[in-house]
Structures are given as C-alpha cells and as structure tokens.
Amino acid sequence: MKRLLAALSVLAVVAIAAWTYDINYRTKNALREVDRLRAEIAMRHEEQQVLRVEWAYLNRPDRLKRLVEMNNDRLGLVPIGPERFGDVASVPFPPPPEVDPLEAALAAATAAGAFIPTPAKTSIDPAAAAAERLDGGVAFFPVRLAAGGPADAALALPAAVGPAANHGAAPDAEPALALASAEVEAPQTQESGNAAAQTDAVSGAVVAAVPMPPRRPEALR
C-alpha cells in the first residue's frame, strides 16, 4: 500500500513537473509572441503616421493646384466662385412623364395577373463606361438595353441621371431624382434640353438604345 502510494506520488511529481515545464515554455512563447506583436503594433502605428503625413503632404494645396493645372484639358476645373451657388427653387423641373401606350398595356396586363417574362440582360459597353468615368462620372451611366420593355427602363433608371432619362419612372420618384441630379449640374441649360428631345424621339420604340448623353456642358467651364 505504502509502495503504491509512493509510486503514485512519484508519478504525480513527474506529471506535475512535466506539466510545469510545458506551461513554463508555453508562457515564454506567449510572452515572446506578445513582444513581437507589440513591436509590430508600434511599427504599424509608425507606418500609419508616415502614411498620414504623406497623404497630407500629397494633398497640400499648392500640389493639388499644380495637378489641376496639369490635367486642365481633362478636368476643366476652375476655382469656385460666387456664381456657383445654386438655389433649390431654380432647379429645373423635369418634363411631365409621357405615357407609353405599350407600357400602360403591360402594366394593365400585369395587374390582371398576366405572366411577364424576366427582363433581358443589360450589357454595359466597357469602352463607353471608361470614357464616362474620365468625364467625372457625374453625368450618365451608359446602359444599352438588349431588348426594350418597361422592366428594362426601370432597371436603367437608377443609373441614368438627369431629367432627360426619366421616362418610364414612377411619377412620384421623379422630382427627387431630378433634384439630386440638378444639384450636381445646376446651370445645365441648352444641352439637357437637346438630350430630352433625342430621348423623346426614341422612347416609343420597343428596342430602345438610351442615347449617349452630352458631355458636361461647355457652360460649366
């Protein structure tokens, strides 16, 4: 009995020793890891500080001005002047929505429970999209519809900005959209009218290609 106890004790001592040894090393490893992480955190903080300062340096006013001058032909930016302030009241209202007979018929059919197939795919012309992005991206999003239809028109709407592309929108959504767009380009005058005219010409067609909108009006420069 005593021997068993002694043997068990010895075993226990060995086990505890092993466990302590293990814990000891694990602790040391953990501490080393903590040190490493601390150093890394400090390093990242430093990096962040360097990047922050560099960002501020790259955005210093005289460098931005130089860049704007260098890219003047593409950006056409001018210093903001007093004439840039717009007025909500002077934002032009969109033309009244025109009722497309085909659309009305489809809506009536849907209401009556008819099955309307899901819209065809829209394809975005990458070249046109790239060209638009250079333009500043504010103007229009060139969506070419493979097949026309009410659902397509609705799909194209959120991307198409400007009063010219508002055909087919739910009437109550229009003023809000027009407001948002017109705030971006308040002094838009002649061109937007032309665009609207073009759209009028094609909106009745079943296969409609939303026309490429005019570039930002010359008047802005």
Added chain:
Amino acid sequence: MTDIAATPQRRQASPKNRTGRATARPRDDWRLMLIVAVFMLCYGAVAVRMGAMAISEPEEPRLAGYGGAEPVRGEIVDRNGALIAANLPAWSLYAHPAELKDPLATAQELAGIFPDMSEAELVRLLTSRNDFVWVRRPITPRQKAAVQDLGRPGLFFGARDMRFYPAGQAAAHIVGGVRAQSEGVRHAELVGSGGIERYFDERLRDPARAGDALRLSIDLGAQQAMREVLSAEVSRLGAKGATGIIMNVRTGEIVTMVSLPDFDPNARPSAADGKGAANPRFNRAVQGVYELGSVFKVLTAAMALELGIVTPETMVETGSAVVIGRNAIRDMHRMPETLSVTDIVVRSSNTGTTRLALKIGAERMRGFLDRLGMFDPVPVEISEAARARPLKPPRWSEISTATISFGHGLSVSPLHLSAAFATLANGGQKVVPSLIRGGNQPGERIFSERTSREMMAILREVVSRGTGRRTNVEGYEVGGKTGTADKPRQDGRGYEKDKVIATFAAVFPTSAPAYVAVISLDEPVDRSGPRPIREASRTAVPATAEAIRRIAPLLGLRPKGGRVAAELKVAPVSVASN
C-alpha cells in the same frame, strides 16, 4: 547517524526533564524559541509575498522595453482638420565601440548601407576610444532595417521625431518652426522657435495633450487662395511684399493670414538670411508696422459719430486747408467747399477728417485708439506678435491728432487694423484676434450698434461710388476704405516720393458683417497705363476683390440676390420649351 544514536537517549532523558526544564537546560529552550521565530519570520515573509502576488494584478514589466519616441510633440491642424504640422518617426544610429566584435567588418557593411559615408570615416568612428559615438542621424526606416539585418552587436538605434510641415508654404509664417534641444539617445527634444510652435511650446510638448491636435482658425484652402491672389498681384505690380488677412468679425478668428515673400517651413531660413522685412521669416501681417494712411479716416469718422459730434449727413468744411502751427493740411485733390461726413470718407478728404479730429480732441482720440488696442502689440498667438509694438509719437501734439486722424504718424500692423475694423463691424464690441479655432468672445463695447450700422453704410458707399469701386463683388455687399500711404524714408527725414503702402480694408457683407479683409501691398506700381499708378484704388482694391471672390464661397458665404439667381431662372424655361 548521530541523530539515530541520540534518539533513544533523549527518550530516556525526557521524563527527567519534565520536572526541571527551566532550571536544567535553559539554553536549549532559548535556542528552540529562536529557531521557531526565525522560521516563522521566513514563512511569514513568503506568505506575505505570495499573498501580495495573488492579490495584485498581473503586470508585465516589458511595456517599457519598446523604445518608441516619446513623448511626441502635439500636431497642428487647420480649422477643418488638415495637417499643418506633424511628426515623422525617424531614427538615429549610435554605437558602443567597446561592444563591437569586429569593427572593421562592421564599418565595411555600414558603408554599403550609407553610400555617402566613407569606410575610413566609419572605421575611425567605430574604433574610437569613446564609450559612445553617433554614427549617423537621422536615418530612414529602410536604412534602419538594413542595419538591423546585419546583426552586429554594439550598434543601437535611438528613436526620435522629426517635425514635418505637410502643408508647405501655405501657412509658413503662422506655424513658425522648431529646433532640437538636449539631444539624447532616446529622443531629441524639439522646441518651438517661432510662430505658433513657439507660442504654444508648453502645450505642444505636454505629453498628456500630445494626442489632441492644436486646431487653428486658419482655413488652408482659403489660405492658399489668398496666397495665389497675392502672388499674382505682387508679380503684376512689382511689389516688394504683400499681406492679406481675413478675420471673422464676431470671434476674431483669423481665417487667412498670408505674408509674402514666404518660405518653406521644412527648410526654414535662418535669421542670417536678411534683416527685418528682407528676411522671408518676417511676417508683414503681424511684425510689419506701417503708417496705413486713409483707412484710419474710418476710425476718426466712427469716433465723431460715436461721440455725437456729427451725423453722417452733417456738412463739414473741406474747401480750405487746416493750419496748425506752421503746418498746413491740404487735400490731394480739389474738394468742394463742404462735404457731408459720409462724403468725407467716400472722397477721402484730409481736411474734413482733420476738422473732425480736432473736434474729437487729442484726449478722447487717444482713449479710443488705446481701447481699440492700437498702442499695444496684438495679443495673437504667435511668438513674434509680442515684439511688434506700434510706433506712436513720443509727444502727442495737436498736429499728431490731425495727422493720425488720416493715418499718418501712427504705425500699426495690418492685424491691428483688421481687429479695429472687426470691432467696428460687429456692432462695436472689441474683437481680439485669434489663431485658434473658436476665437475669443467679444470684449468691451467701444462703439454703439448705431455707430456700427452707420459706418457700415458709409463703407458700402465707398465701394459703390468711391475709391473702392473695383471691389464691388456682386452679391457680397463689400464695404471698405482705401489707404495709400507714402513710405517714410530710411534716413528718417520725411517721406519717399514714389514708394507707397497701398491698403484696402474691407467688410463683407455690410448688411450683416461676417468677415473683415485687409490687404496691404508694399510698393506696388501699376505700369499698364500711360503713367505709373500707385493708388490703392488700382492696386490693393482689385487684389481684395479677387480675394473676396475666391475666398467668400470657400467660407460658405452665399451671395445675395443679383445676377446669380437670375441666371439660374433661365434653366426651367429652356427645358419647358422642349
């Protein structure tokens, strides 16, 4: 062995002891007690220590091990949070030559990392008998990593901060600069040596506040716009220098303060780069005290209105010269026999202003100017301001009253003038200029609201039909007053014939004053016409107009009425016609 042998003995002996312990073996007892006490003490100490360790929070003594550059100097940002002054971590490399195992190989390797240091130089450094040598400072993070990769003993890095001004020249005069002081291994202490850096040195060095940036009232965008406008005007008019200030009339917050020529604060010129105004470090807006000329007529008129001596419509004689002792004060151009107070300011009549000043009297005039802070340095938060004391006549005679009424004989900085105009514009409460966002509360009342209103109307007249016509920026209701002052000669005898300080002090919009703009050009000449023109109306005024046109929209000031709205109303018509 002895123990085992002794045990039976002791067992036998114990019954005997039971009776005579104290007498028989007193020494044994005493020893026993001592040993018990010693053990108790030892175990007690261990127990206390264990208890203390169990109770206390586990804490790592390693935190201090990282030698980061602490404390960091606080950052400076503009009113919108854009960085104006920041710290960049940098390192310096030093060595303990005694600890180097192989100095020659180390020197060779280091020479590879620092191409601009010769190996011989490094060998000399690393084999020196000193305990400590600076090898190189500062070094870039990449160089530091390369040195670390060498794994050579005896090389150490000291962390330190470098002050960097990302905004560049835009706010050079305002931030000032720093220099290194008490350079140690761990860090070099940076001490402000000019501008905001020096004025707020304590606050910026305070480790407890290193985290929150010092936010200035400056708007970097507006500052840059002002700098561009002034640079263009300086080169157009061949001026020696220029300064432009825009100040909020309610809080005294300085939105822009530009002084040209300026400098890059990352390569700050030293004091040896020129004396006085010739040094690019010279801040004309604060340090430059000038006789600013006719702009002072505004203050004289305001005093006369405030004291109830006149109303804007009171007619004052302007047809003849005012003779004071041996001096006669005349007008530059022929004036009508009498002019109203409004017209005295609009047509800038010296004789009319002098007659007003003589009615105000020297004592009251000094009182007003003193309360406006015209005799003391401006209490603005840059270190140079305290030393820029206005120059006033040593004895205030009657002729002093007369000439100071139209801006000669008293030299103040453009910032003094801005503060005085802001005081007049904000309803008459004293404005103390400030470079810190938030500014100062309006102080004591110097002019009544009524005087303020009347003066704003007069200043508007100057722009709508007087000398300031070219600053009539539509929609902003600019009001202001020109001042063209001959510069005093260097030798102190009289004035230069063809060197002027042209100043325009503007308030906009006059119906609800928001900002004061003061632009001053040093020796401008407009040579575009048949004869050179130096008057402020053709130099400082167009500059101010351009500055207001550029900066007012940046400050979010909407123009009122006029052309803008009319132009936009066209838009709906063109759409509807389709």
